[in-house]
Amino acid sequence: MSETTVLTTRETKRSFGLGRGALAVLLLGLPFLGRQRITITSERIVIESGFWTKVRDDVEVFRIRDVVSTRNLYQRLVGIGDIVVKSVEGRGPEEVQVLKGVPDPVGVSEAIRTVWNRSRPRGPATSVD
Template sequence: MAETILLTTHETKRSYGLWRGALALLLLGLPFLGRQRITITDERLIIEAGFLTKRRDDIEVFRIRDVVSTQSLWQRLLGIGDIVVKAVEGRGPEEVQLLKGVPDPVGVSEAIRRAWNQSRPRGPATAVD
């Protein structure tokens, strides 16, 4: 069965802050070079980032344990925010993924929560080893 795409964000604006953002904009538009794209499917969260060097990180939705979104005053004015995704990999330590400058961070975190709710097992609780 193929994955269903629930949400794809467009390339995001980075949240650099007022002075660092203005300086970077003057230096050849650098805030727009390190963009990231977030795709949420019914099975995983895909994060693609980079300009010259591309990086792709896949997080299985059922491994996500917590999603936190934050917005500073400056980010609220721009319509962006940061999202922290906490996930576990087996019995290993918790993995934390920071998504910076995400448009509509509350909507994106709600889409991740809905995907997690659809993927969680139903019925009696069982131990996962």
């Protein structure tokens, strides 16, 4: 089965808040260029961020253990939120990825959940290792 893209989104400009947004405009919008880009595929979540130094982090869908959506008061007013993705690599410690300032965080977390449900093994319980 080939990998297909389910959803692509990026951190919104509204996630900077009023004070940091005004400062960003004064700095010619440079912080807006380094926003996170999030791509959810049938096999992984790809998180790309950075302006000067590009960072790409892949989270395999079958390693995801929990997805949490959080929204503070400001985020609820402007329609964005953060998504915390917790994953496990073998027997190592739990890894946490934060997707910041995502528009429609509930919809994005549901897309992650749907992809995870399709990728999990069926039948008797199996170990990740």
